[in-house]
Amino acid sequence: MLHAVIMAGGSGTRFWPESREARPKQLLRLTGERSMLQSTVDRLSGLIGDERILVVTGRGIAAAVSEQLPQLTPSQILAEPCRRDTAPCIGWAALAVAERDPDATLVVLPSDHVIEPVAEFQRAVEHAVRLIDAEPDRIVTFGIKPTYPAAIYGYIERGATVAGDKAAPASFRAVRFREKPQVETAREYLAAGTFYWNSGIFVWKARTILDALAKQQPAMLEHLQRIVRSSTANDAAAVLEREFTAIRGISIDYAVLEQATNIVVIEAPFTWDDVGSWQAIARLRGTDEQGNTVLGRHVGVNTNGCIVRSNDEHVVVTLGLKDCLVVHTDGATFVANKHDEEAVREVVRQLRERGWTDVL
Amino acid sequence: MLHAVIMAGGSGTRFWPESREARPKQLLRLTGERSMLQSTVDRLSGLIGDERILVVTGRGIAAAVSEQLPQLTPSQILAEPCRRDTAPCIGWAALAVAERDPDATLVVLPSDHVIEPVAEFQRAVEHAVRLIDAEPDRIVTFGIKPTYPAAIYGYIERGATVAGDKAAPASFRAVRFREKPQVETAREYLAAGTFYWNSGIFVWKARTILDALAKQQPAMLEHLQRIVRSSTANDAAAVLEREFTAIRGISIDYAVLEQATNIVVIEAPFTWDDVGSWQAIARLRGTDEQGNTVLGRHVGVNTNGCIVRSNDEHVVVTLGLKDCLVVHTDGATFVANKHDEEAVREVVRQLRERGWTDVL
Secondary structure, three states: OEEEEEEEOOOOOOOOOOOEOOEOHHHOOOOOOOOHHHHHHHOOOOOOOHHHEEEEEEHHHHHHHHHHOOOOOHHHEEEEOOOOOHHHHHHHHHHHHHHHOOOOEEEEEEOOOEEEOHHHHHHHHHHHHHHHHHOOOOEEEEEEOOOOOOOOOOEEEEEEEOOOOOOOOOEEEEEEEEOOOOHHHHHHHHHHOOEEEEEEEEEEEHHHHHHHHHHHOHHHHHHHHHHHHOOOOOOHHHHHHHHHHHOOOOOHHHHOHHHOOOEEEEEOOOEEEOOOOHHHHHHHHOOOOOOOEEEOOEEEEEEEOOEEEOEOOEEEEEEEEEOEEEEEEOOEEEEEEHHHHHHHHHHHHHHHHOOOHHHO | OEEEEEEEOOOOOOOOOOOEOOEOHHHOOOOOOOOHHHHHHHOOOOOOOHHHEEEEEEHHHHHHHHHHOOOOOHHHEEEEOOOOOHHHHHHHHHHHHHHHOOOOEEEEEEOOOEEEOHHHHHHHHHHHHHHHHHOOOOEEEEEEOOOOOOOOOOEEEEEEEOOOOOOOOOEEEEEEEEOOOOHHHHHHHHHHOOEEEEEEEEEEEHHHHHHHHHHHOHHHHHHHHHHHHOOOOOOHHHHHHHHHHHOOOOOHHHHOHHHOOOEEEEEOOOEEEOOOOHHHHHHHHOOOOOOOEEEOOEEEEEEEOOEEEOEOOEEEEEEEEEOEEEEEEOOEEEEEEHHHHHHHHHHHHHHHHOOOHHHO
């Protein structure tokens, strides 16, 4: 059976102050009426039943995740007591699924990307499942055709075509995974025409992951096994705390993918956006005649190229402003030159330094 | 006896959203720990006893005025039911004082100016009182030596010196009052060296004002007399409402000063600022090393020449911002290019048009 594992542990600062430690990006309603996490679940509708969805998230936001996804039972939300990168997250979910369904196939998905249209996404996942049915130890990834030499994404280099139905999305052997490159290298990748952005979505058998972890990360797997074995015991919380904390954090890329040999990359037939910044919101939401993207109550006089985020209870007024970002939230307002947006990290550092952690 | 009449009816939009209809500029704490109204009262300490101070204000803010000035009794706060410019305001106060003290001398003061030092201000008022003791029908005004060709102030042209104590501030006959001029005219005034800015502060006998009103504005004076005569009657509120509303609004300049002949202008020995804009706040409060003026909680990264106003409960963060004004208040945040500040009127117009009067 096909199961979904949604990774919802992220806690970036890029959307500060809209995003906070207790309200990370995936829980925000920035791209529409539904949060990105909710949209990720919605996107599986008709492909994977709600009862076969697992969400792995951080303990601090598990209640908020549960509130946003009332269709999931508490046992479908795995709450990590601390952050240990993606390998333990995926390993834990794979173990939990394999306990009930040893032959399970998993689609592992980030919870904070925008993917459209849904039908094309589901078609691509179905194709991945067929590729795995044909060769069960395959790892199938989705590659996004790069549109510019991005230095902020990992790349997948494709090799020979993988034979398949003519109507199916193009599939290739993946010959190499590349970490985020320098821009010059990214330019070479783009020119070569054989590189994709790594979307972070994988389809594979739970068994494939667990076998790889047993081989590459045996200690991690033992910790995770103790957690899953005790999950209905009285001391489940204590075991989880102790065992998960003891794990050495590592990404799935380092732990599994770089050693794997049977990887296929499907050229994504869908559009993909990792919504990495407010500028992505402007891209996704579009702009008005003045080049502004506005969410919430706003009056703009002589205002152009701005991104304004407020809410129904608070009005933001801008006057004589160009290419600025204005984000009003309870407790904090951020006003920035749109092109300096990346420096929000420095802002967060200074807030922490001053002890103003109530707004972090 | 010397009495003070403080005019606190103003309701400008220049400090929106810090100033609101229910919280005009004179009630704000923008220049220090005390509001400008409180500072105006403080400035009289030692010169005029609290019991000889009258504040004339609008009905909508009378309670707030009373709260800021607990040393005044309710009868010392005259609440206008509607706005009728400065002549009825001063006339009403003059009548109210003259009832108890027919020979009273009044110093009439705006409530939203910054004047320093207090000792020099008091010395100037004392000199004005001496000038009136010498010639009781005099009207004494205070002229501010202009520092640039301002088109936003009225001017007083001085004539011959008025003889006085050598140590006293220089005094002259006032030969003409000029409305706010064009900049070219203001330049001529500045070059002539015989023009002052009109500070809006006057010292005169209550009788002088009432005689002038009896002659120039007899209908107004009758309305005001009916109000004062009924002030302790059961129908006081109804009489006030009816009679004050019936008055034709006019400024004291048009109603009295332009027809008056015995006016003296004292060259102010104090510094004076009418705090007409946020830029005045920067001028009065000073700027930090980055050229910013900050009131409230703020983190600035690569921020220069900005004026930031927040409070202790809300942090404003600015990043890559130059010469901007950021004012955060409950319900509304204003972000503007500092040089476009005057256009706040257009902002207020648009807010009214949209029906968002809750923030006006």
